[in-house]
Amino acid sequence: MEEKSVVTMTYQTPCGELLLGTNSGALIQADWVDGWHEATVRARLNRYLGNPEFISGTDPVLQETASQLDDYFAGNGGRLTFRFGFSGRNSRPRSGMP
Numbered sequence: 001m002e003e004k005s006v007v008t009m010t011y012q013t014p015c016g017e018l019l020l021g022t023n024s025g026a027l028i029q030a031d032w033v034d035g036w037h038e039a040t041v042r043a044r045l046n047r048y049l050g051n052p053e054f055i056s057g058t059d060p061v062l063q064e065t066a067s068q069l070d071d072y073f074a075g076n077g078g079r080l081t082f083r084f085g086f087s088g089r090n091s092r093p094r095s096g097m098p
Contacts, residue, residue: 005053009062014073022061026085
């Protein structure tokens with residue numbers, strides 16, 4: 001069962017500020033803070049996670065994500081390997097599919 005909270009933090013990139021969010025040990029949100037679709041993303045998370053509490057803070061997933069993004073933007077890293085969590089009907093396995 002998924003947790004009823006989303007831990008969020010902002011991360012400054014050379015392209016702008018990202019809002020990162022985690023739930024149940026996975027990254028579920030990486031969106032521009034000033035993006036035009038932030039309200040849509042928030043509504044979708046509310047719908048699929050049952051109106052979770054959004055808590056500003058940090059956790060191990062956010063710390064690792066920030067560390068990997070630091071390396072990426074510094075030109076030191078190749079692959080981003082953080083764990084993504086997907087919610088919604090398109091993220092569920094389809095029965096009868098190979």
